Amino acid sequence: NAGVTQTPKFQVLKTGQSMTLQCAQDMNHEYMSWYRQDPGMGLRLIHYSVGAGITDQGEVPNGYNVSRSTTEDFPLRLLSAAPSQTSVYFCASSEDNFKTQYFGPGTRLLVL
Amino acid sequence: KQEVTQIPAALSVPEGENLVLNCSFTDSAIYNLQWFRQDPGKGLTSLLLIQSSQREQTSGRLNASLDKSSGRSTLYIAASQPGDSATYLCAVRPEGLYAGGTSYGKLTFGQGTILTVHP
Numbered sequence: 001n002a003g004v005t006q007t008p009k010f011q012v013l014k015t016g017q018s019m020t021l022q023c024a025q026d027m028n029h030e031y032m033s034w035y036r037q038d039p040g041m042g043l044r045l046i047h048y049s050v051g052a053g054i055t056d057q058g059e060v061p062n063g064y065n066v067s068r069s070t071t072e073d074f075p076l077r078l079l080s081a082a083p084s085q086t087s088v089y090f091c092a093s094s095e096d097n098f099k100t101q102y103f104g105p106g107t108r109l110l111v112l
Numbered sequence: 113k114q115e116v117t118q119i120p121a122a123l124s125v126p127e128g129e130n131l132v133l134n135c136s137f138t139d140s141a142i143y144n145l146q147w148f149r150q151d152p153g154k155g156l157t158s159l160l161l162i163q164s165s166q167r168e169q170t171s172g173r174l175n176a177s178l179d180k181s182s183g184r185s186t187l188y189i190a191a192s193q194p195g196d197s198a199t200y201l202c203a204v205r206p207e208g209l210y211a212g213g214t215s216y217g218k219l220t221f222g223q224g225t226i227l228t229v230h231p
Contacts, residue, residue: 042222042224045218059218097143101203101205105154
């Protein structure tokens, strides 16, 4: 199993540009989520999904959209990038609330 | 609101020493607690998962304990090695959010303990 994969590993955007961060898992996990990690702020939940077709907002959802058309994929869309979205983004998945949460390697995003 | 605190923020020890990392949380209504390791510039690697009904879990030189009623967990690392140097994060999975009729336990993370083991 590849586990949780994320692309790209690193991205530079200009303010106002849009992009999609890709996340995929091959463990048939129902639960998937996106976090951002910032110095001094720790990891914060952006959006989450409990299964295909079901998504909801986390702590910091503004400026981001998600969709879950398949069990495997959970892309995160930045609608109009802002410098405040400069961060490291992690995708995670788990089978349910009682199983281990697995994280992807992260995407480093720099918005100029 | 669930809050998770890790003490100390940083720890430097000589190789071979046994050490304890601490994690406390404010709301005891949790599904479980998970310890992670994060190397610089990398993702999070799960070390141990303790369910709310369990007292401890062990994996190799690592032992994690959970006292749910007092809101505390410890990660014990035996015979530390330079390769153990990393940031250690604890996260609790509180009972909570709902989406589509399913309860989703949002992980709440501590700020982490930066561990340095020097030769």
